[in-house]
Amino acid sequence: MSGDRKVYRSAAWFGRRDKDGFIHRSWMKNQGLPDDLFDGRPVIGICNTWSELTPCNAHLRDLAERVKRGVWEAGGLPLEFPVMSTGETNMRPTAMLYRNLVSMDVEESLRANPIDGVVLLCGCDKTTPALVMGAASCDLPTLVVSGGPMLNGKYRGQDIGSGTDVWRFSAELKTGRMTEQEFFQAESCMSRSAGHCMTMGTASTMAAMVEALGLGLPHNAAIPAVDSRRGVLAQVAGRRIVEMVRGDLTISRILTRKAFENAIRVNGALGGSTNAVIHLLAIAGRIGISLKLEDWDGLGRNVPTLVNLMPSGKFLMEDFYYAGGLPAVLRMLGTQGLLHRDALTVNGRTIWENCQDAPNWNEEVIRPFDRPLVEHGGIAVLRGNLAPDGAVLKPSAASPELMNHRGRAVVFETIEHYKERINDPHLDIDENCVLVLKNSGPKGYPGMAEVGNMELPAKLLERGVKDMVRISDARMSGTAYGTVVLHVCPEAAVGGPLALVKDGDMIRLNVEARTLHLEVGDEELKRRRAEWKPPMLEMKGGYQQLYVDHVLQANFGADLDFLVGCRGTKVTRESH
C-alpha cells in the first residue's frame, strides 16, 4: 500500500472495480507495472517537450529519468508523456505561432488523463510559457523543471553568447571584419553543450520567471544543463511534486497577483527579455489574475538592472549561477522592499524563506544596488498616436542617446520588403532615420515574428553606426539589443496607426515621457485610413487560420480568445 488515504483524481480511472477500471489498469500493465502501483498513490505526469528538432530540449529525456527517480522515492507513480515541442531555431514561420497550440496540447493531455500532479519539462523559449499556460488552465499541482542553459560559448579565448554574438558576427561578416570561414568556425564554439541559450534571452528569462513566480525550485533558472546539480534539482522536484499532490498545492495557490508582481520586478533586475511581457500576460489570463501592460512599467520602472548578462551586459548564465543565481537577486530585491516576501513557492516555503540567506559571490556579475548595470531597468511601456494600445522598449538594451529622438521614417511593408530594400545602395537613409516595419504582429505575420531588431543597412554599418531607432509590431529575440520599439498595438494588419506610416513621416520617441508620436495630422491620417486595405493571409485553413481568427493583440498576451481562463480538471464524460 502507498499509505495514502486521500482519494486522488486518478482514482476515478485506476480505482474503479468495473469494466472501465479493468481497461484503465490492464493496458497500463503492458508496460510492466505491478498491481500495487494502482493502490491509490499520486500519479505524476511528466510533461516533456523533448525533441531532437528542439536542440535546446534534446537532453530532457535524461532529466525526466531523474524526475521519475524522485517520484518513486516519494511513493508516487511517474508517467512521462510528450507534447508538441517548439524549437526556436528551426520552426517556421515562427515558434510563437505554435505556443498557444502547445498550451492546448498540455491542457487537454492533463485533463483527459489520470494525472494528479505534473512536472513540466521545458527550456527553449516558447516551451516554458506554453506549458505553464496549459497547466494554468487546468489547475493541478504543478512544478516546472527547466532544462538549464548551455555552458558559456568559447571562441578564440573569449566568451560568446547564444544569439547576441550571432547578431554581432553577422554584422562583422557583412562589413568584411570576419571571414566566412571564421563565421562557420564560431558555430560549434557557441553551442558546445546540452541546454538552452546561455544569454539572458527569452529561455533564461522564462526559466527565471518560473523561479520568481514560485513555480520552480530555488536555482531552477541558472544551473547549467550539464551540471550534475541540474539532475539533483530534477530528482528533488520529483519528490516534491508528490508532496504537493498530498498537500493539494495547486498552481492557482502559487500564481497569485503577488507572484506576478515579484516576477515583473525580477525581470527588471535581470534585464530580461521583452517576450516575458507577452508570456506573463498570457499566463495571468489563464489563471484569472488581472495583469495589465502598464503593470510592467509601474512595477519595473524603479528596479535597476543588477545582473550583468548579455545582451544588456557582458557575462553569461554559467557565471550567473556561480555568482549566486536568482536567489541572490531575490534576496537583494527583498532587502529593498521590492519583493512580496510572503509569496508561496512550490517547495511549500515562501520566496523569502528560500532566499533570505542567499550569498552574492561576484559583484561584477550581480551588481549591488549602489552600482547597478542600468539605473532604471524594467520595460518601458510607450503610448501615443502611433501605439494607442501600447508598445514596449527595453531600456537596458537601448542606446541612451536615442531614448529621446525625432527622425524620418523609412518604412517596410513586410519583413520581405525590408530584406529587398535595406541594402539597396540608393535607399535614402542615414543614422537619424527611424526604421518602421509593418505586418509582423500576431495576425499579420502570423505568429508575431522576432524580427523587430532589424539589422542596420550595410552602408551605415560600414560607417560604424551601431544603433538606430526601430519600430514594429513584431517581437525581438531576448538575445537581441538596440533601441527597438516592439509589440506596437494595435498591429498594422488590423488597421492600427502603424499601417498608415509612410516614408518621410516624422516620428518622435521619448522614452522618459513614455510617448511614441507620429507627426502627421488627423485629416491626413483619416485620408490614409480610407485607402488602407488589410493584407491577405497567405495560407488559408488549418491551425494557422484558427490562430489568425482568434489571436488577441500583444497587450493581451497574444493568446487565443477562447483559451483565456481556467477550465479546471473536470472531464465532460467519465466512462468509455
Ligand code: FES
Ligand atoms: Fe532555444 Fe534560444 S534557441 S533557447
